[in-house]
Amino acid sequence: MHYSLFSKVLFVFIISVQYIHGVRRFLSVTETARAVQQLEDGHTQREVARRFGVSCSVISRLWTRFQTCHTYSRLPGQGRSRITSARQDRYLRTLALRNRQYTARALEHAFNGATGVHVSDQTIRNRLHEHGLRACRPARGPVLTPQHRVNRLRFARSHVNWQARHWSQVLFTDESRFHISTCDRRVRVWRQTGERYAQCNIVQHDRFGGGSVMVWGGICIQGRTELVVVNGGSVNAARYNNDILHPVVRPFAGAIGHDFILMHDNARPHTTRITRQYLDRETIEVMEWPARSPDLNPIEHVWDLISRRIAGRNTAPQTIQQLTQALLQEWMAIPQYMIRRLIISMRNRCRECITARGGTTSY
Missing domain, CATH: 1.10.10 (Arc Repressor Mutant, subunit A)
Structure with missing residues (x-):
């Protein structure tokens, strides 16, 4: 006897808890009108509450309010008053x-x-x-001084009206370093509460990258250069001239014609005296590029795309040789129409830079 009574009490308690946490506590004006109509048609308050997914007290209050004031909306002054004006x-x-x-x-x-x-x-x-304000992670961008903003704004204003035929003569180049072990915070895992530090939910990576490969590449609307792998360190002025400009850029410039324009950033190997002398001797025009403007260079998106494709492989590269081979394969596998679309976006990039008064853009 006592056991059956205890079971009934426990059952009522469980149902009550589920009911409190699983139903709504209010109805809209339209739903209130429908609920009143069903009550007038002879349905019980429990039936109406079950149909609308609310507690019986909600139906009881709205029914009392309708009978007293003949209104579907809440009366003014109901609920707890706001502490702020x-x-x-x-x-x-x-x-x-x-x-x-x-x-x-x-x-x-x-x-x-x-x-x-x-x-x-x-x-x-x-x-x-x-007021529509929510806490979000801030976007990241380079440090821009007032002079950087002035230079970026000047560049954007002078190139915002360039058409595709103008950008087709430009070769966008850049160097990038790829690491074997990376953690870009893009990988997500399915986990339950309390499983954040479970071994199956931890992405392991080497803080120092576990080895890296430096590469150089160039893109334009008509095609791309070969991907140059810089072995044994970083790029200096001598290697930039001997391994990149002379064997790669010079023949590419000859293929495009006299209107060829080379775009490279203001890294030290690009601005040394021997580099400038070589470019002048070969009559290669260089685009004046504003410092700290990776968002204006479309090849940055190519590097990001390659990084995503390598990270999405079934078997990630484990050695320098495997990473180098993967970079060469992914570089050639990028469709040309994607590169063309990135370069055509230069007009929009300049417009956004002008709108931001030389500040960081969404690119």
Whole structure:
């Protein structure tokens, strides 16, 4: 007897907990009108509550309100009053916009000190959510001084009206280093609560990369250069001239014609005296490129695409030789129409740079 009574009580408790956490606590005006119509048709409050997925108390309150006031909407003054006024909410929004990197706790202290109204950090989040502000990871970009912005803006304004026929004469080049072991934070895992540090949910990588390969490449609308693997260190002025400019860039420039333009950044090997003398001797025109502008160089997207394709392979490269072979294969496997589309986007890149007043763009 006692066992059956205990079982009934336990069953009612479980059902109550599931009911409280699994149903809504309010209905919209349209749903309220439908619920009232069903009550007037003779359905019980329990049946209506089950159909709309709310508790019986919700149906009871709206039915009482309708019989008393003949309205479907909530009466003014119902619910807990807000501790902050509309003016204080606007001040909180302004405070968050002026201090973008403040945490909710820091905004709480600043708001309490300025207004004298003590609110919790969760209230701060709720008010900012109402204004469409949410905490997100910031975008990353290079450090830009005022002079960098001026140079970027000047470049964008002078090239924003270039058409595809103008960009077709430009060879975009750059060096990039690829590591065997990388962790770009893009890989996601399916896990349950409390399994963050389970062995199956940990992506292991070497902090120092476990070995790397430096490569150089160039792209244009008509094609691309061969991928040059720089063995044994980084690129210096002598290697840049002997291994890249003379055997790769010079023949490519001859194939394009007299209007050929070389684009390379302001790295030290590109601006040394011997490099400039060689380019002048070979009559190769060099595009004046603003410093710290990787977002304006379309080849950066090619490097990112190659990195993604290598990371997505069924068997990741384990040695320098395997990584080098994978880089050469993926470089040649990139469709030319993707490269063309990246270079055609230079007009939009310049427009965004002008809009940002020389600042970082979304590219």
